[in-house]
Amino acid sequence: MLAISACERKPDRLQYALVFAGENRIELEKVLEHYKSDSLKYRAACFLIKNMPRWYAYDGWQLDTLHTLMSKQLKGTLTEDEKKRWQGFDYRTLKKVYDAHIITSDYLIENIDMAFKEWRERPWNRTLPFKDFCELILPYRVGNERLSEWRKLYRSYYGHLLDSLYQGSDVLEACKVVNDELNRQDCSYCIDWNVPHHDADKLFYARIGYCRENSDLIQYAMRSCGIPVAADFMPYSPDYRYSHEWNVVRDTTGKYIQFGYDAIDPVRKNSQSDGRKKGKIYRYCYALQEERESIYKQAGWNMGGTEGKYWKDVTSEYFGSNEALVNLTDYDKSPIGLSVFSVNGWQVIGEGVRKNRTMAHFNNIEPAIIYMPVKLGSEIQPAGYPFMLTPNGQVEEFVPDTANCEEVVLSRKMALIPxxxxxxxxxxxxxxxxxxxxxxxxxxxxxxxxxxxxxxxxxxxxxxxxxxxxxxxxxxxxxxxxxxxxxxxxxxxxxxxxxxxxxxxxxxxxxxxxxxxxxxxxxxxxxxxxxxxxxxxxxxxxxxxxxxRTDDNYVWEGDVYELLYQDGPDGWKSLGTKAATSKHITFNAPKNALLWLRDKTKGKEEQVFIYKHNRQWFNSDFK
The missing domain is CATH 2.60.120 (Jelly Rolls)
Incomplete structure (x- = not known):
C-alpha cells in the first residue's frame, strides 16, 4: 500500500484498477515495481493504470475481415456483393476486451519509455508540464481500437522524416512538417463501414475512414514524435447532420491550436477555424475529468454517460467563457439538456443546470446558434422556447407571435454553408x-x-x-x-x-x-x-x-413542402402544405418564430431558421 500511496493522495482508484485487472493484476504490478526507483515514470505508470478500467477494445474475427475489405476498397478491387454483405454489420455486438485484463507489462513499459524519450529529447517539450505530457503524448491508445505496437511503426517513418527536415524548437513548425506529410499521404474518405477505431498498425497501411480515422492517424504520428496533440469534437453539428472530430496541438504558450482536417495548418493567430458551427466542443482525454464529475452533481446527469466523464469541455477555448440564463416552461425536476435541431428530433449536446423552478443556465456555449432547452426522461421534450446567445452576451428567445403573421419567401430547406x-x-x-x-x-x-x-x-x-x-x-x-x-x-x-x-x-x-x-x-x-x-x-x-456539385437543397418546382413553426412546450405546429411552382415558395408564418421547411417529396437534409429582414437566417448565416 505504501507504493500505491506514492502515486496519489487518494489511492482508491489505483487500488480499484488493480482489483479490476483480476488475474492480470500481476502484469500491472510488474510495471509499478519496474519504476519504483524512478518517481516520474512511476507517476506516469500510475496515471495509466488508475484510468485503465475505462478503456477497452472490441474484438472478433469480423474486424479482420472488415479491415481486409477496406484495404480492397482502397485498391479498387472490392466487389459490390462484398460491400453489401457487410453494410448492416454493427461492431457493438462484438465482445469488449478490457485493457486491464489483457495488457502486458512489457507493452506498458515500452510505451512509457518511448513516450518519455520523446518528451525529454524534443526541444519544444522543455516547458511541457508533466500533466499535459500524460494526456498528450503518453497514452498508449486513442479510442476503442485493438492494441498494437504502434509507436515504433509510426516513429520509424514520421520521426525519421521530422529529424531530416526540422531540428528547431518550435512545436508548430515540427507539427507542420508531420502534418504536411499526412496531408500528402491522405486518408480516403469513407463512411460505408460500421467499425470501431481502426487498429493503429492497420491504419498505418490502409488509410481509410472519415474524420475519426484522419484524427487517429494524426495522433499516432504526432505522439510518436513527441508532439503534444489531442482530438476535439462536437457531438452534433448545428449546420450539418453529423458529429465531427479534428485535432489540436498544444503550443509552448499553453494555447491549443486547431489543425489537420480540412487542410488547416497549425499557425499562431487569434482565430483558427474550419468554418463549421459547433455549439459545444469536448476534448477526448485518457484520464477521468474531475470537472465532469462536478457537472454531474450539479446537473443530475452527464453528457456522454460514463465515457463522457473522460471528456473535457473546451468550448471556452474556442468562444470564451459565457453563461446563458434561459426561461423554462417546465417546472418539474427533470434534468435539463442543451440541444440543437435534427430532423429526427432535438439532439442533446450539453448539460444545463436548473437555477430555480423557472430558469436554467448553460455554461460556455457558442454564440449565434439556435438552441433548445429540453428536459430529459423517457423522451426528449422541449422545456422552453428556442433561444440564442448573442455575441454581446444577451439571450434572445424565439417565442412565436401568432397574433402577427408575415409572408415568408423561402428558397432553401438547408443552410447554404460556406x-x-x-x-x-x-x-x-x-x-x-x-x-x-x-x-x-x-x-x-x-x-x-x-x-x-x-x-x-x-x-x-x-x-x-x-x-x-x-x-x-x-x-x-x-x-x-x-x-x-x-x-x-x-x-x-x-x-x-x-x-x-x-x-x-x-x-x-x-x-x-x-x-x-x-x-x-x-x-x-x-x-x-x-x-x-x-x-x-x-x-x-x-x-x-x-x-x-450540389447539395440539392434548393426549393424545387413540383416538390411538395410543409412549413412548421416551433411553439416551445407544444412542439412543432404545421402552417400548411403546398407544391412549389418556382424556385421559391411562400407561406404565412408568425413573426419571431423558429421555422422548419420540410420537403415531403424527397431528400434528408433540412435545418431550422428564422425569417428576418425578408430572408431566411440559418445557423451558418449568423456571425
Whole structure:
C-alpha cells in the first residue's frame, strides 16, 4: 500500500484498477515495481493504470475481415456483393476486451519509455508540464481500437522524416512538417463501414475512414514524435447532420491550436477555424475529468454517460467563457439538456443546470446558434422556447407571435454553408465546346460559366448550333467538380441528346448518370485535362443543362413542402402544405418564430431558421 500511496493522495482508484485487472493484476504490478526507483515514470505508470478500467477494445474475427475489405476498397478491387454483405454489420455486438485484463507489462513499459524519450529529447517539450505530457503524448491508445505496437511503426517513418527536415524548437513548425506529410499521404474518405477505431498498425497501411480515422492517424504520428496533440469534437453539428472530430496541438504558450482536417495548418493567430458551427466542443482525454464529475452533481446527469466523464469541455477555448440564463416552461425536476435541431428530433449536446423552478443556465456555449432547452426522461421534450446567445452576451428567445403573421419567401430547406456555397463559384471560367474532330482542332464555344451558379442547375442556350460530333468540358485551372451535363436538341429540354465519355477517368460516368448528387471531383495545382464526350452522330445542340456539385437543397418546382413553426412546450405546429411552382415558395408564418421547411417529396437534409429582414437566417448565416 505504501507504493500505491506514492502515486496519489487518494489511492482508491489505483487500488480499484488493480482489483479490476483480476488475474492480470500481476502484469500491472510488474510495471509499478519496474519504476519504483524512478518517481516520474512511476507517476506516469500510475496515471495509466488508475484510468485503465475505462478503456477497452472490441474484438472478433469480423474486424479482420472488415479491415481486409477496406484495404480492397482502397485498391479498387472490392466487389459490390462484398460491400453489401457487410453494410448492416454493427461492431457493438462484438465482445469488449478490457485493457486491464489483457495488457502486458512489457507493452506498458515500452510505451512509457518511448513516450518519455520523446518528451525529454524534443526541444519544444522543455516547458511541457508533466500533466499535459500524460494526456498528450503518453497514452498508449486513442479510442476503442485493438492494441498494437504502434509507436515504433509510426516513429520509424514520421520521426525519421521530422529529424531530416526540422531540428528547431518550435512545436508548430515540427507539427507542420508531420502534418504536411499526412496531408500528402491522405486518408480516403469513407463512411460505408460500421467499425470501431481502426487498429493503429492497420491504419498505418490502409488509410481509410472519415474524420475519426484522419484524427487517429494524426495522433499516432504526432505522439510518436513527441508532439503534444489531442482530438476535439462536437457531438452534433448545428449546420450539418453529423458529429465531427479534428485535432489540436498544444503550443509552448499553453494555447491549443486547431489543425489537420480540412487542410488547416497549425499557425499562431487569434482565430483558427474550419468554418463549421459547433455549439459545444469536448476534448477526448485518457484520464477521468474531475470537472465532469462536478457537472454531474450539479446537473443530475452527464453528457456522454460514463465515457463522457473522460471528456473535457473546451468550448471556452474556442468562444470564451459565457453563461446563458434561459426561461423554462417546465417546472418539474427533470434534468435539463442543451440541444440543437435534427430532423429526427432535438439532439442533446450539453448539460444545463436548473437555477430555480423557472430558469436554467448553460455554461460556455457558442454564440449565434439556435438552441433548445429540453428536459430529459423517457423522451426528449422541449422545456422552453428556442433561444440564442448573442455575441454581446444577451439571450434572445424565439417565442412565436401568432397574433402577427408575415409572408415568408423561402428558397432553401438547408443552410447554404460556406463549403457548399464554394461549389457554386468553383467553376467560373469553365467552357463547354463542340467540334467534329476528337482532337478539337477547331473548337466552337457553346457555353461559358461567367458567374456563380446560385441554384441547383443552370440552363444555357447554345452559342453554336451547327452539328457537332464531340463536346468537351474545359474546367478552370486547378479544380473540377461537376455533377451533370445534358444536351438537348430543343429549348424546352424535351429532346435529350445521348453522349458517352471518351476521357478515361474513374467516376466520369457520374457526369451523365442522371443523378445530380453524384459528381466528378478533381483538384490539382496544374491544369486539369478537359472531359471529352462523344455523341452518337453529329447533332445540333440548342440547350445545355448543367449541374455543378450540389447539395440539392434548393426549393424545387413540383416538390411538395410543409412549413412548421416551433411553439416551445407544444412542439412543432404545421402552417400548411403546398407544391412549389418556382424556385421559391411562400407561406404565412408568425413573426419571431423558429421555422422548419420540410420537403415531403424527397431528400434528408433540412435545418431550422428564422425569417428576418425578408430572408431566411440559418445557423451558418449568423456571425
Amino acid at each position: 463549403r457548399v456555397a464554394a461549389w457554386g463559384y468553383s467553376q467560373i471560367g469553365a467552357r463547354i465546346e463542340g467540334d467534329n474532330n476528337i482532337k478539337f482542332s477547331n473548337p466552337k464555344l457553346m457555353a461559358e460559366i461567367k458567374d456563380t451558379i446560385d441554384y441547383t442547375f443552370q440552363v444555357w442556350e447554345s452559342n453554336y448550333t451547327d452539328p457537332v460530333r464531340y463536346i468537351r468540358y474545359v474546367p478552370p485551372t486547378g479544380i473540377l467538380q461537376v455533377a451533370e451535363i445534358k444536351l438537348y436538341e430543343d429549348t424546352s429540354l424535351e429532346k435529350e441528346i445521348r453522349m458517352k465519355p471518351v476521357t478515361l477517368l474513374p467516376y466520369i460516368e457520374h457526369v451523365t448518370d442522371g443523378d445530380i448528387l453524384s459528381f466528378l471531383y478533381l483538384t490539382s495545382e496544374s491544369i486539369i485535362e478537359p472531359l471529352v464526350f462523344a455523341l452518337e452522330r453529329p447533332q445540333s445542340i440548342r440547350s445545355i443543362y448543367y449541374v455543378t
